[in-house]
Amino acid sequence: MQPLDKARLCLKTIRERKALDPVLLHVASLTSVADYFLITSGNSTRQVQAITRHLQKTLRQAGLRPYGTEGEHEGQWVLMDYGDVIIHIFYQPLREFYDLEGLWNEAPQVEADGPASEDVAP
Secondary structure, X not given: OOHHHHHHHHHHHHXXXXXXXXXXXXXXXXXXXXXXXXXXXXXXXXXXXXXXXXXXXXXXXXXXXXXXEEOOOOOOEEEEEOOOEEEEEEEHHHHHHHOHHHHOOOOOEOOOOOXXXXXXXX
């Protein structure tokens, strides 16, 4: 699966659990850590955990396994590392506090229903 396709699958999946204001950033030209960051939040720690579990289940069914997951038990800030896609799922007040979108403001935002991955230049 191409990185953009994986990122869009993640975006579609978190929206199924009513994730708040998801933002998909193309960070490949800014860091070697990943190609995409997906940042979203939930209204409660329970919603953050539900989004996380749903995403894990959906990606596992697609044959994708995370390199690591941190923070799921607490539900404040969950970090999921899928190699070329890194997902940050925040409890909303923490998202505002850490402002990852502000830290990565130079990264272009990717639209969920934009061109296919083979049509997007890196």
